[in-house]
Amino acid sequence: MTDMDLAKQLMDDINPHLLDFLRKKVNSFIKWDLVRFFHDNPHAADTSENIARYIGRDARTIEDELDGLVDAGVLQVSQVSDLSIYSLAKDKEMRRLIGEFVEACNDRQFRVKAIYHVIRAMR
Numbered sequence: 769m770t771d772m773d774l775a776k777q778l779m780d781d782i783n784p785h786l787l788d789f790l791r792k793k794v795n796s797f798i799k800w801d802l803v804r805f806f807h808d809n810p811h812a813a814d815t816s817e818n819i820a821r822y823i824g825r826d827a828r829t830i831e832d833e834l835d836g837l838v839d840a841g842v843l844q845v846s847q848v849s850d851l852s853i854y855s856l857a858k859d860k861e862m863r864r865l866i867g868e869f870v871e872a873c874n875d876r877q878f879r880v881k882a883i884y885h886v887i888r889a890m891r
Contacts, residue, residue, distance in 0.1 A: 782881060786872055789865055790882055793840040795889045798825065798833040800882075803842060806856040807870045810863070813846075813855035842866065 782790075794800050801823045806812060812819075816834055820827040834854050837843040841862055846853050856863065872878045 782878070783868075783872075785865060786869055787885075789869055790885055791889070793837065793842050794869065795886060796833060797886060798830055799837055800886065801825065802830065802833060802837060803866055804870060804873075806843065807866050810856050813853050815851050815853060819854060 794803050802819070805819065805823050809822075814822075816831045817827040819834070820830050823830070834843060834845075838845045838854070841857055841859065843854050844857050846855070856866075873882065
């Protein structure tokens, strides 16, 4: 079985909206952690340093990922003095999709497929 055959088999039964969300928005494990954090804390609005501390990662490591999620419409950023404050996007459809993704992650089979996809995208 080739890599393409395995990828097709692993992704065929994933909801196309979740697959698109995974491929275009949550395409790294750090982004996955960030999406989970903001889903679990939908009213959070904080700096990259504090968010990094909450999720157990280095602030320098997550800054680009936070900005990527802003570019993807998952998060929004505002400036307060000279600080960038990140929060969950207000878009209802995006919040629904995030909730659907996090709920799907409760299923072991989905997580295995999602992990495979993220690792494959990192190559």
